[in-house]
Amino acid sequence: MDRRLNIVVRTLRLIARSPNIRFSLSSAIVIVLISTALLSVNLIGTSYHYETGDIAQADIRVPRDIEYVNEHETAIERQREAESAPLVFDRDASVLRLKLYIVGELIRNASETIRQYPPAGPDLSFQVNALKARLPKYIQFNDAVLAELLKYNDYNKLKKIMARILIYVYDDPQMGVLDKPYGNPLKINNINATVRTINTPEAVDEISRSLGSILSIEQVKRNINGICSSIAPNLPKGILQGVTNIIGITLEPNLTFNLEETRRRINETRMKVTPVKGKLKKGQTIVREGDTITPDILKNILVYNKQTASINISYIFGIFLVQILFIVIFGYFLIQFNRLFLPDRKSTIIIFTLIVIFMVYAFFISRIETLTIPKLTFALLLPVSYATMIVSILYNRYLSIMVGIFIVFFTTLIGGGYASTSIMAFSAALVGVFVVEDVEKRTDLLRGGLIIGLINVILAYCMALIQEIPVVNIDFVKIMGIALASGIINSILVLGLLPLYENLFGITTKFKLLELSDLNADIFKEMLMTAPGTYNHSMIVSTIAEAACKEIRANHLLARVGANYHDIGKIADAGMYIENRVTDPRAKLFSPKEYARLIISHVIKGVEMAEANGLPDSVIDFIREHHGQTTMTFFYHQSLESADSRGHDGVQKSDFQYLGPKPHCKETAIVMLADSAEAAARSLQNPSYEKLEGLVRKIVYNKLNDGELEFSDLSMTELSLIQDTFLSLLKGIFHTRIEYPEEFDLKKLEKKRIKNNGTD
Numbered sequence: 001m002d003r004r005l006n007i008v009v010r011t012l013r014l015i016a017r018s019p020n021i022r023f024s025l026s027s028a029i030v031i032v033l034i035s036t037a038l039l040s041v042n043l044i045g046t047s048y049h050y051e052t053g054d055i056a057q058a059d060i061r062v063p064r065d066i067e068y069v070n071e072h073e074t075a076i077e078r079q080r081e082a083e084s085a086p087l088v089f090d091r092d093a094s095v096l097r098l099k100l101y102i103v104g105e106l107i108r109n110a111s112e113t114i115r116q117y118p119p120a121g122p123d124l125s126f127q128v129n130a131l132k133a134r135l136p137k138y139i140q141f142n143d144a145v146l147a148e149l150l151k152y153n154d155y156n157k158l159k160k161i162m163a164r165i166l167i168y169v170y171d172d173p174q175m176g177v178l179d180k181p182y183g184n185p186l187k188i189n190n191i192n193a194t195v196r197t198i199n200t201p202e203a204v205d206e207i208s209r210s211l212g213s214i215l216s217i218e219q220v221k222r223n224i225n226g227i228c229s230s231i232a233p234n235l236p237k238g239i240l241q242g243v244t245n246i247i248g249i250t251l252e253p254n255l256t257f258n259l260e261e262t263r264r265r266i267n268e269t270r271m272k273v274t275p276v277k278g279k280l281k282k283g284q285t286i287v288r289e290g291d292t293i294t295p296d297i298l299k300n301i302l303v304y305n306k307q308t309a310s311i312n313i314s315y316i317f318g319i320f321l322v323q324i325l326f327i328v329i330f331g332y333f334l335i336q337f338n339r340l341f342l343p344d345r346k347s348t349i350i351i352f353t354l355i356v357i358f359m360v361y362a363f364f365i366s367r368i369e370t371l372t373i374p375k376l377t378f379a380l381l382l383p384v385s386y387a388t389m390i391v392s393i394l395y396n397r398y399l400s401i402m403v404g405i406f407i408v409f410f411t412t413l414i415g416g417g418y419a420s421t422s423i424m425a426f427s428a429a430l431v432g433v434f435v436v437e438d439v440e441k442r443t444d445l446l447r448g449g450l451i452i453g454l455i456n457v458i459l460a461y462c463m464a465l466i467q468e469i470p471v472v473n474i475d476f477v478k479i480m481g482i483a484l485a486s487g488i489i490n491s492i493l494v495l496g497l498l499p500l501y502e503n504l505f506g507i508t509t510k511f512k513l514l515e516l517s518d519l520n521a522d523i524f525k526e527m528l529m530t531a532p533g534t535y536n537h538s539m540i541v542s543t544i545a546e547a548a549c550k551e552i553r554a555n556h557l558l559a560r561v562g563a564n565y566h567d568i569g570k571i572a573d574a575g576m577y578i579e580n581r582v583t584d585p586r587a588k589l590f591s592p593k594e595y596a597r598l599i600i601s602h603v604i605k606g607v608e609m610a611e612a613n614g615l616p617d618s619v620i621d622f623i624r625e626h627h628g629q630t631t632m633t634f635f636y637h638q639s640l641e642s643a644d645s646r647g648h649d650g651v652q653k654s655d656f657q658y659l660g661p662k663p664h665c666k667e668t669a670i671v672m673l674a675d676s677a678e679a680a681a682r683s684l685q686n687p688s689y690e691k692l693e694g695l696v697r698k699i700v701y702n703k704l705n706d707g708e709l710e711f712s713d714l715s716m717t718e719l720s721l722i723q724d725t726f727l728s729l730l731k732g733i734f735h736t737r738i739e740y741p742e743e744f745d746l747k748k749l750e751k752k753r754i755k756n757n758g759t760d
Contacts, residue, residue: 023345025331027352031406032323034356038363039413040316047305054293060286060301065279065416068303073276085269086194088261089178089214093200095254096170102139102250103162109134110146111155124150141249148242158239161232165247168231169220170254173207178216179253186263195255217253224248280304319413326406333402346505347395351403358387359410366414375467376460378415379424380482384408385432385452385490389445392433393494393509394501404429420463427459428452432490442495442511449491456483508616513557516619517564523613524564527571533579534570537678538563540733545674548725549667552718559667562622565615566671569606569623573598579682592642596635596656603627603658625668626675627658628708662708669712670722673700677726687734689727696726 048060113131128146152158169175176195193214196206215223228244235243280286286300287293293301362382387407392400408425415421435448460483464471501507527535542563549556570577575584576598590598606623636656663669676699684691700723703709714722 024348025327027348028327028330031352031355031359032320032327035323035359035410036316036320038359039319039410041363048301049305050293050298050301052293052295052298056287056289056291056293058289060304062280062284062286062304065281066303066307067277067279068307069275070278074273077276078270078273081269081273082266083188083190084192085190085262085266086192086208087182087188087190087211088258088265089176089193089195089209089255090258090261091171091176091195091197092254092256093171093197095252096166099166099170099250100163103159103166103246105139106135106141106149106246107155107159107162110149114150114153119150141246145242145245145249148238149246152236152239158243161235162243162246165228165231165243169224169227169247169251174209174213175220176214176255177220177251177253178214178255178257181216181218182211182214182257185257185259186266188266214255217251221248221251224251278303322409323406326409330402346507347399350394350501350505350507351391351399354387354390355403355406358383358407359414362411362414366416375416375418375420376424376463376469376479377482378418379411379421379428380456380460380479380486382411382425383490383493384411384425384428385435385449385487386493388429388432389436389448389490389494390498390501392436393439393498393511394507397433397437400433401430404433420467423463424456424459427455428486428490431455436494439510440514442498445491445495446488449488449494451487452490453484453487456486459483506616508558508618510557512616513561513619516561516615517557519564523568523571523609527568530571531574531577531580533581534567534574534577537579537682538565538567540678541566541671541674544678544726544729545667545671547729548670548674548722551721551725552666552714554666554670558618559670562619562626562667563671563674565606565610565619566622566626566675567602567606568609569602569604571609572605573602579679592635592638593651593655596632596639599632599635600656600658621664622668622671625661625663626672627660628662628672628703629660630658630703630706630708632656632658662710663712666712666714666718669709669714672708673703673722674726676703677730681730681734684734687730689731692730692734693727696723696730 050056110131113127113134117127117130119127124147125143127150128143131146131150132140132143149158169177173195191211193209193211194206195209195214224247225244228240228247232240232243280300280303286304287297291297365378365381384404384407388400388404391403408422408429411425412418412422415425431452435451436445439445439448457480460479461471463469464476464479470476498509498511502509502512524535527538542560545563546556546560548554549559570580573584574580576586576595586598603623603626607620610620610623631653633656636651636653639651639656663672677696680695680699681687681692684695700719704719709719
């Protein structure tokens with residue numbers, strides 16, 4: 001209990017500390033309130049109060065389909081089922097065990113008495129008294145019965161016969177001894193019974209019987225002579241009478257009527273009965289103005305009033321609780337995967353406005369009464385696919401699925417709760433999530449819209465067949481047209497409104513990234529001409545970073561674009577960087593500290609160039625974070641050596657550190673690792689697989705040990721996959737090559753070969 005309380009407390013503290021989570025949950029609550037209000041508006045009706053024989057003052061029409069329970073028919077059906085539920089009787093297995101024990105003791109003592117006191121003549125008075133003395137007080141019979149028993153000389157046979165009789169009387173499926181005649185205490189006309197065995201180590205079994213076959217103890221006593229005679233017809237008359245007397249004297253009930261269990265089963269049977277339902281169809285006229293109120297009309301009016309009165313309480317409260325459950329589930333995922341579901345405040349605003357606009361639009365569409373077959377067409381008139389497509393493109397499929405679930409829920413309820421509406425909306429939402437997964441160009445969205453439209457057509461046709469709606473008429477042809485047009489229109493909406501989201505909220509979509517990845521951009525042309533080494537380095541980093549992101553299912557396109565731009569700040573001082581061959585005369589004049597500060601400044605210059613070129617923040621983050629807060633050890637080391645030789649210590653490590661920040665996501669962290677790995681691999685002499693492997697692992701370990709990856713969310717498993725990917729690509733890029741011979745050496749060998757051939 002304490003552990004669960006601690007978890008709740010920690011969760012509440014996390015919510016209190018995170019403004020983004022608080023804002024998101026507050027927005028979700030507002031959405032729930034708006035949704036509940038819109039879903040409730042059409043369900044508030046007028047109650048009518050009439051008596052039989054009154055005159056209707058106005059037409060009463062059913063505003064929506066109303067299903068209700070026909071209490072009278074349901075009660076009749078439940079009574080019928082209750083009367084078929086079997087009456088429960090318990091068979092006590094311990095009674096038979098006791099009787100078998102008594103018979104065993106009686107036979108054993110009789111046998112021992114005869115063996116100890118053999119009779120000298122026909123008089124057995126002494127043996128009878130001796131036997132009575134040996135028997136326990138609870139096993140006592142009259143002298144005549146005991147005398148007949150002592151006369152029989154095959155006691156083993158007699159014991160088996162008596163055991164067979166007892167087993168038949170107490171344990172035969174069609175026998176048993178009821179304590180008293182069944183008096184029908186539940187007043188149910190039922191002749192079906194079930195007998196279950198209790199007080200047995202074995203599994204409880206039940207046997208179906210008719211009530212008439214269950215005999216009371218008086219009835220069994222009257223039949224005991226016949227039972228004994230049928231089981232042991234060859235016993236001598238005297239001993240048979242003795243056995244009959246013993247069985248009759250010891251007879252006691254082993255069956256009892258279980259009133260509570262019978263009542264429980266009857267109630268259970270009643271509850272299993274499906275209530276008999278009636279239905280008032282939408283648009284049905286219950287009564288017209290001026291008509292007389294008949295009992296049947298009054299019954300329908302009472303049903304109408306009951307539904308109208310309960311809506312304000314049960315229905316509204318029910319849909320409110322369902323949506324609160326959505327918030328709880330959404331809140332759990334939001335807290336656990338905050339960056340995945342709602343990475344920033346802008347995402348909350350976008351989702352909030354998208355859902356609210358959708359709900360308001362759906363509300364007004366639901367009030368149109370001229371829809372052709374509304375069960376099929378309602379969901380097709382809503383931008384369900386648009387909502388999930390736009391969220392999937394702007395953010396990710398997981399958030400899109402969450403939004404889609406709520407939209408399907410709202411669409412189903414606002415559309416009347418029809419199963420076909422729910423299925424059509426669910427299909428549109430789900431297909432909208434995944435149809436944009438492999439889209440590379442904006443115009444490809446039209447292809448996705450066509451796919452959605454075709455799926456809508458197929459699904460509408462299937463729903464029509466299921467609901468037995470005629471498909472060979474002009475109305476259904478219109479539905480097919482609406483279904484196809486729905487998908488295409490949704491994709492056109494996405495195509496038209498996507499740039500608005502990108503520019504208004506500054507969101508970087510895959511289409512924006514594809515546009516930014518164009519290497520024919522002026523900035524890349526300038527880099528190629530001014531800093532070719534940096535250009536080549538950026539392309540290699542881009543390649544290996546993209547491959548690593550694909551391996552761990554990160555945003556590989558973002559990583560590729562970010563890597564392309566991460567070193568654009570080096571263009572301004574290209575001649576100062578080793579990859580471009582140092583040609584700037586300042587390189588020989590600068591102290592280690594000055595040189596380090598210039599190199600560090602390429603991050604700031606890169607950010608300024610990115611902002612001047614209108615790059616989005618998600619790409620600028622790669623420029624800011626690709627060095628994190630690492631130290632330039634080469635210049636720091638030079639500076640320390642110089643300080644030692646001069647005999648004074650004025651070196652500050654912070655002068656040689658990048659300003660950061662550290663990578664805050666997987667993609668920027670991977671570019672940081674790729675940047676370091678590529679630069680270090682380029683410096684290797686005769687790079688071999690072993691050298692590259694050690695180099696990559698050392699770089700990853702150092703970054704991890706220095707805390708550069710603490711905000712990146714990279715797991716150790718992902719880091720292992722990244723290392724393997726880096727190693728695989730670097731091995732191909734920096735492999736050793738064979739040394740080709742010079743042209744002069746080839747000609748020299750050819751002349752020598754010709755000379756040798758001439759000599760031969």
